Each structure stands twice: as C-alpha cells, then as structure tokens.
Amino acid sequence: MSRFLPLAPTRLAAALALAGLLCAGQAVGAPAASPFGGYADAVGAGSAPQIQLAALVVNGDERHDALAVVQRAGVTLVALDYLVRALRLVAEPRADALVFATPLGEARVPRANTSEIQGFLFVDVATLAQAFGARMRFDRGEYALRVDLGWDPFAAAPGDAAQATPVPADIRAPRASLSRWRSEIAWRGDAHSSSWLGTTDLAGVVGPASWYLREIDDFESDRRVDLWALAGGQGHARYLVGRELSGSIGGLLPGFHLTGAQVAWSNRPRALFDAAYGDGLVASRLDAQRTLRGKGPPGGVAELRRDGQVVARTPIALDGHYEFRDQTRTGERIEVAVYEPGQADVPLRVDEIRPVASDRLLPEGAVLHHAGLGTSANPLDRLDQGGERAGFYQWRQGVRDGLTLMAAWQDSGARPQGAAGAVASLGALGVWSATLAHAGEGNAVEVYGDGARGALFWNGWFNHREAGFLDDEAIARADYTAEAGWRPRAGLAASLVARHSRGGEAGEVDFIKPALQWQPRADLALSLRPDYDGRYVTVARWAPLRDTTLGYANYRDQRQFTLDQRLPDRLLLRAQLVDEDGLGRRTGVYLNGPGSARWPFSWTLGALHGRGRAGYLLEGSGELRPGLLLRAQVLDDPLQRERFGGTGRIAMLSMVADFAVTPSGLARGGYRERRGDDGGISGRIVAGDGFDARRLAGVGVLLDGRWRGEVDGSGRFAIGQLPDGIYSLSLDSGELPLEYQPADPVRRVEVRAGAATRVDFGLALRLGFAGRVLDAAGEPLADRALEVFDAEGRRVATARSDAWGYYRIDGLAAGPYRVRAEGGLARDLRLEREFAFGIDLDARTPR
The missing domain is CATH 2.60.40.10 (Immunoglobulins)
Structure with missing residues (x-):
C-alpha cells in the first residue's frame, strides 16, 4: 500500500491534530457536556420510536420533500428540520425557543414542546399549526401532512424579477479542495494486550465532482484505503467512480464492496437523490440501513448487536452522537445498547433497529434505475488485490400512490443473486413491505411493517430463509416477531410481544410476553420489555426529591441499583450496586463534574469494591480546541479480574478531530458521510495582533440576512449543507465588541457542491x-x-x-x-x- 500512500492519513491526521492543538494558543471551545447530563433521566429500554416518512402537501400542492414523522399515543410528531427545510425557512436557536422568520412575522416553537428522537427534534402538529399561524392536519389515509399557509413559500421573492441578471460573487468557490476532515484514533490496553485503531475521512471537490476517501489503520499490519470515490452528476443522472459499498433493495441480499463505476437515473431526482440524509449515491432510506446513528450520554459507549451477539463497540462522542458505518443487514435482529461513562454493566437503554416500510415508498410515477460494474478487489489495499468481476442492477417504480414495485440482481464474485418485492400502503393496516430473494441454493422471504389506529398500534417482522441461502452450508432459519399494543395517552404504552425463532444464535426461542412503558410524571418512570431471547430488560427511575434520583435496571444476567445526588457547582454524586450472575456483587461511588471556565472538560472519579478487592475509575473528556476532542479512561474493575484473570485494569484513550478545512485554517466541522448536492462556507475573523479571539465566541453569522451559525472561540466559523448558489454573508455587528466593526460588512459568496468556500472577515478598529x-x-x-x-x-x-x-x-x-x-x-x-x-x-x- 505504501506505493499509493507514502504517509498514512491516520498517522498524518494525528500529527496534524496535535499541531493544531499546539497552534491553538489560548483558543478554548465550548465545554464538553457532562457524561451524566441529559441522558441521566432517560428511560426506555426497548424499541426506539418508529420514524416513518410521509408526504407533504402545501397549499394543496404535493411536494417532493419527504417528512419524517412519529406516531405516539394517537399524536403525530413531525421532524422540525425536515419541515422547515421543505418550507425554505431557517431556524434561529434561542434559549427558550426556535424562531423562524416568515413573511407573516416571527414563528416561535417553544423548546419545551419539542422531543428529541434519534438525534432529531420532533414537534406535534398542533404546536406547529399555532406557531406558523397555519392549518395543519395529518391525513392517515394518504399518510401525508397537509399544510395550508398564509403565504407561498415557493413563490419568487418580490425582487427576483429584477435580479434576472445574477449579482456576481465577490468570492468564488474553489475548483479543487480538501473541505472536510474527520479522524478518530483510539487506543485500548490491559495487562495482556494493547491495540490502536485509526479511521480518517477526507472529502472535497475537484472540478464539477466531489471526492472522498476513508483510510483505516491499526498501526501494525493493517493499513488500507477502504473507500474512495469521485461522484457527481446533475439533472436526472448521478455517477460514481471508485470503491463504494453497494446497497440492496431489502435486508435479504447482502451489500458488497464494488470497485468500478456506478450510475443512477431517476425522473424524480429531487426526491431520490437529494435526500436530507443518506450515505450512498441514492437516498439511503431506499436501501437496507448501512450507517446507524444515534445519541447517548457523552463519553459513554454504544454497542452494536446482531441476534444478541456483540459485533462492534464505539465511544459516544462528546457531542452525544455515535455512529456505526458500513453495516450490511441480511435478516438479523439488530440492537444498539447504550452505556453511561464507566458503567459497562447494565445499559442505559437498548434500542431495537427496525426497518421502516414507508421509507421505501416512491411517489406515483417515480422511477429509479441504479447499476454498477467492476471488481470486488481493492487496488489500494495490498491484502485485497485478488478479486472477481462484480456488478448489480436495481429497479424501483411507484406504480401508483401507495404502491411501489422493485427488483434487483447482483453478482459479487460468487453465484448471481436476485430479489423482487413490493411496498404497499394498506390503509388502516399501515404500510408493509414484502421481498422474495434467491441466492445460492435457497430462497428467502421477508415481510415487515407497522400501523396504528387511534390509541392502538402494531408492527411485525417476519424472516424465513431456506437451507443453502447465500451459503451452501447455511442452515434453515426462521424468525417471526410481532407486537400489538395500546397507547391511551402520552407516557403510557402497554403491549404484547411475541417471537418465534429457529436456527439463530439464541437457539430455539418462543414467547408471548407483555411490555410496559409508564411515565405518569417527570420524576417517575418504569419500562419493562422482553429481550430477543425472552428475558426482561427493566429500567425504573424515581426522583423523591428535586436533586435525588433512585434507579433500578435489569439486563440479561445483571442487576443495578443507583442513587444519584446532585450537588452544588454542577457536581453529581452516584452510589451504585451491581449484581452479576457468576461474578458476584460490586459497589461503587462516583463523583462527576465539569472543569473550569478556562479549561472546559468533564471528569469522573470512582471508588469500586467487589469480592473483597478494591478498584477505581478515572475518566476525563473535553474539547482541547474547537473541533478537537479528547477522552481518557482508566478502569480497575474487581469483578473483571475474575473474568480475565489477574487484573481488571483497562486503559483507553481516544481522540476525534472533526474540522472544516479552509486555507485560513481549521474550524469546528461536523463531517457528513453522505454525498448530497450541497457545499459550505468557512472562514475566520481577523482582528490584528494582540486581539483575544475568545471575545468573538458566539457572534452570529448571517446568510442572506438570517442566522445560520456562530463564531467559535478561535475566531472561526463553518456553515454546511448549502445548495449551489451565491449567498450574501455578513456578521451580526451588534454582537461584536463595541470598538470593532467588519471592514467589509457584506460579502457575496459562491457555493459549490462538495466544496467549502473560504471567507475571511477583517475587523477594523473603530x-x-x-x-x-x-x-x-x-x-x-x-x-x-x-x-x-x-x-x-x-x-x-x-x-x-x-x-x-x-x-x-x-x-x-x-x-x-x-x-x-x-x-x-x-x-x-x-x-x-x-x-x-x-x-x-x-x-x-x-x-
């Protein structure tokens, strides 16, 4: 591999990150969130709320924009980000509300009326209608949100006609650039071994196309460029040249890495290419989920499981997000267990990842063709030089409203595989998907879907595979899961969960058991739900006093009791008792708190005792400079000594560098793996020698007169997810120090897909x-x-x-x-x- 990369990007990234830290001077970013904050009050082992896609009808016209919605207790919640993007509005976050500028005045959505679900803010339809002064209702028959506004968000602005001749840009977008950089480097060591792992993602633009690559390095023998591609296109077509993980039309056929060329065509490119989320050439909602994202306690751990077996673990970033990439699903039951920092015994919650049938519905008349041809080899990996010819073809069509047909063929070097299926809206029964596949010497069928009527809800997932499917030695498997329940009001849901499974990792499983989620008030909650093998996952929480919380959790072979006491100066004291079958009991006392204003970080100190032995926990995490995060932990667990022998001491160190890259330097980024038709603007504020850049932290950055971001503590800013075009960029002068004003109040900036355009503002001493x-x-x-x-x-x-x-x-x-x-x-x-x-x-x- 050294023929292609003289210096591994991950190792180079480590050096650059440390250099960036040394050059940061006194630049200090926002404080890292407390590991116990936010999710300390979370309850809900069991299934995550089901997010579905619905149509949007504005002033009688159906839009191509899809909406993410959640049905809860007979109430429809709408993803705010999706709605305001579709209505061409921009949010201005404030302490108590999100504010949107509309032709009728400011619309305010109180933060108290929002619910965070899987990283998105959701708001009920009634609150939205009141905020925007509009008539809104959710049509369950058409599964669409109907919005009647007092203005037309898609009409040309009054001055548009006069601007038929575009105003030229002052600053042009780069024709070739490195725009985004994200590196994750982790080390883990114990008494027996140690290991490093680094992942680096780079993305930018060259000519009319965008490029990206991902490099993986274990700092020993495995160093490779795992993904790399050049992608572009416009109008009805998109293309990709390079190495990418192909998708599939369902969860039966596996995805595979293809080195070669891909092309996609659709008569509805806006709906099927330019999706608001996704990480493939076409919208990822149409394929089996490849990237799993979620939120948890900062500094904690997320654990990915397939049929109950742990297949991957990842730290939860200091912004509370985690991500599992390049996942291929072939019929397994997938769960993500979320753990608090230093608490690796009983998870805070377990989210079941289910496919959503409505995600795969296409608008009536929409057609999508997607094909690829190449090889399974990777020329940038010295261990994967030998490969075979590979390719695929996929077809999808919305034959009528509420009915989509699809078919696929693929050959990854073994025998050809094929699948066909349909997604249908069955009225009161909900939306269901059915797929039939043939691979190897066997067939397989998968059916899943969900529905609701009033306070009643139901869902099901049924998967059957014959012996020899995908692999000649594969045994027959059957997995049928169903749930039906009643949600009479917010905070109460009761259901029956049934499962019949044969041939899986858990062996023979048969059960029908009740499940309950009950939260009568903010300080009291209870959740009971059977796990994949029928054993219950239980979480209970009660706050008898404002600063005191009692908790109990039961997961598999472990039980946990906790007492949390909030102290002055944002300190949290926790007492804990863990009882694990086969290992015994362990007690622990933990103290968690923030750092100082000058050095923002979060720390945890813990004293442990079990089986007559003492142990400890030391943990710290923080943002060393905007975009550079560091987390360190040393854990000596007396119970783990029984499991691993001799010592239970484990040390972990991780660093994440996430930057928008411009010639003016590095700004806090927010790397997005998807390749959409958008770009960004990034730059810095220059105020001369001796100026303390921390005085600029929080200064608003305005795009076309609307708030779109803010300056960080190093004087830099980054605005992403912008469609191609020319924008007016300015600073909120009212937030600048009194004696300074921008030398150039407004800049006309060009944005191109995949690129970050550099804009530096000079401040003149006035x-x-x-x-x-x-x-x-x-x-x-x-x-x-x-x-x-x-x-x-x-x-x-x-x-x-x-x-x-x-x-x-x-x-x-x-x-x-x-x-x-x-x-x-x-x-x-x-x-x-x-x-x-x-x-x-x-x-x-x-x-």
Whole structure:
C-alpha cells in the first residue's frame, strides 16, 4: 500500500491534530457536556420510536420533500428540520425557543414542546399549526401532512424579477479542495494486550465532482484505503467512480464492496437523490440501513448487536452522537445498547433497529434505475488485490400512490443473486413491505411493517430463509416477531410481544410476553420489555426529591441499583450496586463534574469494591480546541479480574478531530458521510495582533440576512449543507465588541457542491470618544456644533451636543485628533485601543 500512500492519513491526521492543538494558543471551545447530563433521566429500554416518512402537501400542492414523522399515543410528531427545510425557512436557536422568520412575522416553537428522537427534534402538529399561524392536519389515509399557509413559500421573492441578471460573487468557490476532515484514533490496553485503531475521512471537490476517501489503520499490519470515490452528476443522472459499498433493495441480499463505476437515473431526482440524509449515491432510506446513528450520554459507549451477539463497540462522542458505518443487514435482529461513562454493566437503554416500510415508498410515477460494474478487489489495499468481476442492477417504480414495485440482481464474485418485492400502503393496516430473494441454493422471504389506529398500534417482522441461502452450508432459519399494543395517552404504552425463532444464535426461542412503558410524571418512570431471547430488560427511575434520583435496571444476567445526588457547582454524586450472575456483587461511588471556565472538560472519579478487592475509575473528556476532542479512561474493575484473570485494569484513550478545512485554517466541522448536492462556507475573523479571539465566541453569522451559525472561540466559523448558489454573508455587528466593526460588512459568496468556500472577515478598529460641553460657569451648552479633525487637519466627523451638553463621536480609527466646539472651545486627544470617555470641552479649563 505504501506505493499509493507514502504517509498514512491516520498517522498524518494525528500529527496534524496535535499541531493544531499546539497552534491553538489560548483558543478554548465550548465545554464538553457532562457524561451524566441529559441522558441521566432517560428511560426506555426497548424499541426506539418508529420514524416513518410521509408526504407533504402545501397549499394543496404535493411536494417532493419527504417528512419524517412519529406516531405516539394517537399524536403525530413531525421532524422540525425536515419541515422547515421543505418550507425554505431557517431556524434561529434561542434559549427558550426556535424562531423562524416568515413573511407573516416571527414563528416561535417553544423548546419545551419539542422531543428529541434519534438525534432529531420532533414537534406535534398542533404546536406547529399555532406557531406558523397555519392549518395543519395529518391525513392517515394518504399518510401525508397537509399544510395550508398564509403565504407561498415557493413563490419568487418580490425582487427576483429584477435580479434576472445574477449579482456576481465577490468570492468564488474553489475548483479543487480538501473541505472536510474527520479522524478518530483510539487506543485500548490491559495487562495482556494493547491495540490502536485509526479511521480518517477526507472529502472535497475537484472540478464539477466531489471526492472522498476513508483510510483505516491499526498501526501494525493493517493499513488500507477502504473507500474512495469521485461522484457527481446533475439533472436526472448521478455517477460514481471508485470503491463504494453497494446497497440492496431489502435486508435479504447482502451489500458488497464494488470497485468500478456506478450510475443512477431517476425522473424524480429531487426526491431520490437529494435526500436530507443518506450515505450512498441514492437516498439511503431506499436501501437496507448501512450507517446507524444515534445519541447517548457523552463519553459513554454504544454497542452494536446482531441476534444478541456483540459485533462492534464505539465511544459516544462528546457531542452525544455515535455512529456505526458500513453495516450490511441480511435478516438479523439488530440492537444498539447504550452505556453511561464507566458503567459497562447494565445499559442505559437498548434500542431495537427496525426497518421502516414507508421509507421505501416512491411517489406515483417515480422511477429509479441504479447499476454498477467492476471488481470486488481493492487496488489500494495490498491484502485485497485478488478479486472477481462484480456488478448489480436495481429497479424501483411507484406504480401508483401507495404502491411501489422493485427488483434487483447482483453478482459479487460468487453465484448471481436476485430479489423482487413490493411496498404497499394498506390503509388502516399501515404500510408493509414484502421481498422474495434467491441466492445460492435457497430462497428467502421477508415481510415487515407497522400501523396504528387511534390509541392502538402494531408492527411485525417476519424472516424465513431456506437451507443453502447465500451459503451452501447455511442452515434453515426462521424468525417471526410481532407486537400489538395500546397507547391511551402520552407516557403510557402497554403491549404484547411475541417471537418465534429457529436456527439463530439464541437457539430455539418462543414467547408471548407483555411490555410496559409508564411515565405518569417527570420524576417517575418504569419500562419493562422482553429481550430477543425472552428475558426482561427493566429500567425504573424515581426522583423523591428535586436533586435525588433512585434507579433500578435489569439486563440479561445483571442487576443495578443507583442513587444519584446532585450537588452544588454542577457536581453529581452516584452510589451504585451491581449484581452479576457468576461474578458476584460490586459497589461503587462516583463523583462527576465539569472543569473550569478556562479549561472546559468533564471528569469522573470512582471508588469500586467487589469480592473483597478494591478498584477505581478515572475518566476525563473535553474539547482541547474547537473541533478537537479528547477522552481518557482508566478502569480497575474487581469483578473483571475474575473474568480475565489477574487484573481488571483497562486503559483507553481516544481522540476525534472533526474540522472544516479552509486555507485560513481549521474550524469546528461536523463531517457528513453522505454525498448530497450541497457545499459550505468557512472562514475566520481577523482582528490584528494582540486581539483575544475568545471575545468573538458566539457572534452570529448571517446568510442572506438570517442566522445560520456562530463564531467559535478561535475566531472561526463553518456553515454546511448549502445548495449551489451565491449567498450574501455578513456578521451580526451588534454582537461584536463595541470598538470593532467588519471592514467589509457584506460579502457575496459562491457555493459549490462538495466544496467549502473560504471567507475571511477583517475587523477594523473603530473607536470614539464622548464628553460634555460646559461654559465658564460649569453649565452645559446645549445644541452646540462640534467638529473633529485628524492629524492632517481634515474634518472627519461632526456632532451636536444634546440638551444637557453631552456629545458622542463614533467610527474613528486609532490616532491623534482635535475636537472643536462652536464658540472656540477645543481639545486635543489620542485614541489607542479603547473608547475614550470624559473628553469634556470646559471653558473653565484651558487647553
């Protein structure tokens, strides 16, 4: 591989990240969230709420934009990000509300009325209708949100006709660039072994196309460029050249890595290519889920399981997000267990990842063709040089409203595989998907879907595979799961869960058991739900006092009791008892808290005891500079000594660098794996030597007059997810330090897909002075004209005194000046770096 990459990107990324830290000076980012914050009150082992896609009808016209919705207790919740994007609005986050500028005035959505589900903010339809002054209703028959607004969000603006000739950009987008960089480097060591693992994602633009690559390095023998491609296209077509993980039309046929060329065509490109989420050439909602994302306690751990077997673990980032990439699903039951920092015994919750049938519905008349041809080998991996010819073809068509047909063929070097299926809206029964596949020597069928009517809800997933499917040695498998329940009001849901499974990792499983989620008030909650093998997952929480919380959790072979006590200065004290079958009991006391304002981080200290032995936990995490996150942990668990022998001490260190890359430097990024038709703007604020960039933290960045981001503590900013076009970029001058103003108030900036356009704002020092005009008796002289002259005798400013003799002069550069008032009073002064007060023109004081 060294022929292709002389210096591995992951190792280079580590060096660059450390260099970035050393060059950051005193730049300090936002404080990292407390590992116990936010999710400490979460309850809900069991299934995550089902997010479905619905149509959007605005003022009687059906839009191509899909909406993410959740049905809960007979109430429809709408993903706010999807709706405002479809209505072409921009959110301005405030402390207590999200504010949107509309032609009718400001629309306010109180934060108290939002619910966070899988990383998105959801709001009920009634709240949205009131906020936007609109009529909104959810049509379950058509599974669409109908919105009647008092304005047309898709009409041309009044000045658009006059702007038929576009205003040229002051700053052009780069034709070739590295725009985004994200690296994750992790080390883990114990008494027996240690290991490193690094992953680096790079993305940018070259000519009319965007490029990306992912490099994986274990710092020993496995170093490879795993994914790499050049993607582009416009209109009805998209293309990709390189190495990419192909998708499938369902969960039966596996995806595979294809090195070669892909092309996709659709008569509805806006709906099927330019999706608001996804990580493939076409919208990922149409394929089996390949990237699993979610939220959890910052600094914790997310654990991916297939049929109950752990297949991957990843730290939860300090922003509370986790991600599992390049996952291929072939009929297994998939779950993600989320653990709090240092608490690897009983998970905080277990989310079941289910496919959503409505995601695969196409609008009536929509057609999608997607094909690829190449090889299974990777020329940028010295261990994967030998490959076979591979390819695939997929077809989907919305034959009518509520019915989509699909078919696929693929050959990954073994025997060809094929599948065909349909997705249908069955009215009151909900939306269901059915797929039949043939691969190897066997067939398979998968059916899944869900529905709701009033307070009743139901869902099912049925998978049957014959012996020899995909593999000649594969045994027959059957897995049937169903749930039906009643959700009479918010905070209460009762259901029956049934499962029949044969041939899986858990062996023979048969059960029909009740499940309950009950939260009568904010300080009391209970959740009971059978796991994949029928054993219950139980979570209970009760807060008898405002700062005191009692908790109980039961998962598989482990039981956990906790007592949390919030202390002054944002400290949290936790006492814990863990009882694990086969290992015994362990007690622990933990203290968690934030760092100082100068050094923002989160820390945890723990003292443990079990089986007559003592242990400890030391953990810290924080943002060393905007975009550079570090987490370290040392755990000596007395119970783990029994499991691993000798010592239970484990040390872990992880670093994440996530940047938008511009010639002006690195700004806090937010790497997006998907390749959509969007770009970004990034830059910095330049204020001269000696200026403390932390004074700029929180200054708003305006796009076309609307808030779209803010400056970080190093004076940099980044705005992403912008469609191609020319935008007016400015700073919120009212938030700048009093003595500074932008040298160029508004910049016209070009944005291109895949690129980050650099824009630097210079700040000009604009000083001034103020005082009073007084006569010989010390009385104020009102309405007197004043003039200001610079060192060369030029008049640079004028003013008049008010009724009390006060005056004020603004907008002057540093330097010497002479101020003269009507009647002959005058005074010399020099402005340095601050506004000058008390510059009185007093007839009693000769100057």
